[in-house]
Amino acid sequence: MTTSEHGLPSALAAHDGEQVEVNGRYEMFHQGRYRVMGPDGPTHWLCTIELDGGGSLRIGGRRDTEREALVGRPVTARGRLLVRPSGAPPHVAQMEPAPTLVEATVTADGELPLYDTVPTGVGGRREVVEVLTTHLAMHGDRSPELPPAPDGVRVVRASPPGVRFYRFLYDAVGAPWHWYDRKRWTDAELAVVVDDPAVEIHAAWRHGTPAGYVELDRRTAGQCEVAYFGLVPEAIGGGLGTWLLRWAVREAWRDESLARLWVHTCTLDHPSAQAVYEKVGFRPYAHERHRQYVVR
DSSP states (O other), X not given: OOBOTTXXXXXXXXXXXXXXXXXXXXXXXXXXXXXXXXXXXEESEEEEEEETTSOEEEEESOOHHHHHHHTTSEEEEEEEEESSOTTOOGGGOOSSOOOEEEEEEEEXXXXXXEEOOOOTTOOSOEEEEEEEEEEEEESSOOOOOOOOOOTTEEEEEESSOOHHHHHHHHHHHHGGGTOOGGGGSOHHHXXXXXXXXXXXXXXXXXXXXEEEEEEEEOOSTTEEEEEEEEEOGGGTTSSHHHHHHHXXXXXXXXXXXXXXXXXXXXXXXXXXXXXXXXXXXXXXXXXXXXXXXXXX
């Protein structure tokens, strides 16, 4: 597939100024201090359609209700294509002109994928929930200065943690938030990851008992993922979570070759999870939706 100088498929770019219909994923990006005018007033959120064929089209500031319902979903969008939007109306104004779909109408496309990650043998009432996953990243250490550790808290790397201790941490922290994926792995599969020297398991201990942990995955050169992070239920609510995350960010950036630190959270996590990630310097860059089974 050939692309135009603006990153659009050439076949689409050829319809500059015309009404078009495109398929893609609904996305939104926070513009920091910049704002655009949307139907609900000024907004920091700029929305786009990430095209199935590559490239993206901006659709400007959209209604709050639309963003909340569609972000991360596959959608169909219809509107007038402006490859060079110098004359775009205010609600699609942008700092740097980019291909834009003017007066777009957007509708959800089909069913969301449904995943069953619940391990065999888990008892309880099963139900299907819709999950929105948010991916966040930082490209330089922007975290606030790390304050002293809370009273009685120390962080110790388990190197290697071993499968039995890792399963204890994973369940103790993740059970309230429906962490199922790694419960389905065999011991051999789990050991390959958690005992890898490039995967760091840092356990937070408070007055001699495990209070939480963070997993830093450095297996990709120049990148580090906060693969798992959280506290046991008894440790939530006193500020330890924010401190431990700041500690983890500082620890990740000890690698001078690191260019990107990233994490993801979802609507099954603690309600404050995303706010805490943003507080220490992470910024959202992508979303996706799916359905999955959970056990209540």
